[in-house]
Amino acid sequence: MNGFEIIKKVAEESREELVACRRDFHKHAETGWYEMRTSSIIARKLTDMGYEVLTGEDVCDRDARMGVPSEEELEKGYQRAIEQGADPEFVQRTRGGMTGVIGILRCGEGPTVAYRFDIDALGVFESAEEDHRPTAEGFASVNYGSMHACGHDGHATIGLGVAKALMAVKDQLHGTVKLIFQPAEEGVRGAKSIVEKGHLDGVDYFIGSHLTRKPEGDPADFAPGSYGSLATTKYDVIFHGLAAHAGGAPEKGKNAMLAAATAVLNLYAIPRHNDGATRINVGRLIAGSGRNVICDEAKLEIEVRGATTKLNDYVSEYAERILKSAAAMHDCTVEMHLMGASESQTSDEDFCMQIHKVCTEKLGLVPVAAPLIRKNGGSEDIAYMMNRVQEQGGKASFMRLMTTMSAPGHNRRYDFDEAVLKQGVKAFAGMALYLLSK
Numbered sequence: 001m002n003g004f005e006i007i008k009k010v011a012e013e014s015r016e017e018l019v020a021c022r023r024d025f026h027k028h029a030e031t032g033w034y035e036m037r038t039s040s041i042i043a044r045k046l047t048d049m050g051y052e053v054l055t056g057e058d059v060c061d062r063d064a065r066m067g068v069p070s071e072e073e074l075e076k077g078y079q080r081a082i083e084q085g086a087d088p089e090f091v092q093r094t095r096g097g098m099t100g101v102i103g104i105l106r107c108g109e110g111p112t113v114a115y116r117f118d119i120d121a122l123g124v125f126e127s128a129e130e131d132h133r134p135t136a137e138g139f140a141s142v143n144y145g146s147m148h149a150c151g152h153d154g155h156a157t158i159g160l161g162v163a164k165a166l167m168a169v170k171d172q173l174h175g176t177v178k179l180i181f182q183p184a185e186e187g188v189r190g191a192k193s194i195v196e197k198g199h200l201d202g203v204d205y206f207i208g209s210h211l212t213r214k215p216e217g218d219p220a221d222f223a224p225g226s227y228g229s230l231a232t233t234k235y236d237v238i239f240h241g242l243a244a245h246a247g248g249a250p251e252k253g254k255n256a257m258l259a260a261a262t263a264v265l266n267l268y269a270i271p272r273h274n275d276g277a278t279r280i281n282v283g284r285l286i287a288g289s290g291r292n293v294i295c296d297e298a299k300l301e302i303e304v305r306g307a308t309t310k311l312n313d314y315v316s317e318y319a320e321r322i323l324k325s326a327a328a329m330h331d332c333t334v335e336m337h338l339m340g341a342s343e344s345q346t347s348d349e350d351f352c353m354q355i356h357k358v359c360t361e362k363l364g365l366v367p368v369a370a371p372l373i374r375k376n377g378g379s380e381d382i383a384y385m386m387n388r389v390q391e392q393g394g395k396a397s398f399m400r401l402m403t404t405m406s407a408p409g410h411n412r413r414y415d416f417d418e419a420v421l422k423q424g425v426k427a428f429a430g431m432a433l434y435l436l437s438k
């Protein structure tokens with residue numbers, strides 16, 4: 001049997017195992033930097049399959065992680081992971097939010113192929129309604145307030161399926177495969193720390209993917225690439241003022257709320273840019289302690305975006321000037337904390353065409369109707385990985401795996417058709433076989 005046939009067979013035969021794995025991750029959803037149970041299970045499975053496995057400090061650069069929760073909260077997450085059946089050996093390496101796993105398969109001389117599978121859940125309260133399948137079938141999240149509402153439970157599962165399929169064709173591979181299980185994609189917080197650790201250096205071919213909604217009855221399995229995700233930067237902004245009696249001595253206060261409000265209005269007044277799209281959003285404003293007190297602290301959660309990294313920098317620098325000026329107007333001070341960031345990305349067109357050819361001709365997958373290379377909405381920190389690979393002359397693509405969904409991503413009733421899992425396994429494993437069997 002040729003390698004592609006073996007991969008197809010393994011993927012088809014793994015169907016139930018893939019579904020069980022996805023449902024286990026779904027039930028024990030962990031948000032960014034809390035993926036301790038998830039990481040420990042991935043590390044255990046990869047180790048048992050015979051992969052060289054990197055965990056803990058070896059995956060993410062500790063200081064390049066963004067938007068990391070407090071030590072105290074992470075410790076609660078660690079205890080929860082243990083209670084929920086984390087692998088006792090590997091979970092220790094994740095303590096303090098050092099999540100993420102890399103599985104490496106070395107098959108002698110040849111190119112390096114790297115894949116990214118993100119593994120984190122979202123801060124969403126999953127629907128408890130009986131017509132929501134995860135609830136009806138008993139795999140809804142037991143971690144209330146954390147939910148796989150973006151399909152990363154599927155991504156992580158596909159990664160493990162790929163690991164198994166590649167082991168079955170190992171003797172036909174010439175080169176190295178790296179399977180990167182990335183933490184904290186939501187909020188674009190994790191990818192950069194993996195890039196900073198050097199894991200994308202020397203990679204010749206790189207692919208990531210995201211489950212993407214298709215209409216009911218559409219036969220498409222995949223889009224070979226995408227372009228145009230927005231560069232972005234996320235900040236927590238804190239204005240510090242001075243509290244005073246609002247009736248007795250208002251002139252002695254420094255009003256942090258006023259500084260914050262001035263900032264909010266002016267952030268939305270940043271001029272558009274002739275070179276392309278920009279965005280700004282203030283998603284949250286928390287200020288003050290009581291009716292008769294001059295507010296001494298105000299917090300904003302903001303994000304900026306741009307069609308290119310340069311456009312994002314334009315909005316980001318403008319925003320910083322406004323925040324500082326608004327603070328100065330009211331004699332307050334301001335701190336900006338970086339909570340997440342990503343660049344823009346574009347898949348290599350010639351590489352996308354290779355993916356298209358292999359997936360259709362060798363694996364029998366159905367491509368989307370034109371355009372084959374889809375425009376991304378939103379932002380994705382896979383861009384850091386793609387850009388690092390492309391800067392060094394490698395090829396990269398951010399694919400789409402098409403599936404029907406019960407609700408849009410980030411919705412509390414989100415669920416997807418699990419048939420996509422085996423199709424994703426075929427696409428990734430098949431591409432590695434194609435790239436490494438020459």
Ligand SMILES: [Zn+2]
Binds near residue numbers: 151152185210
């Ligand atoms: Zn996602």
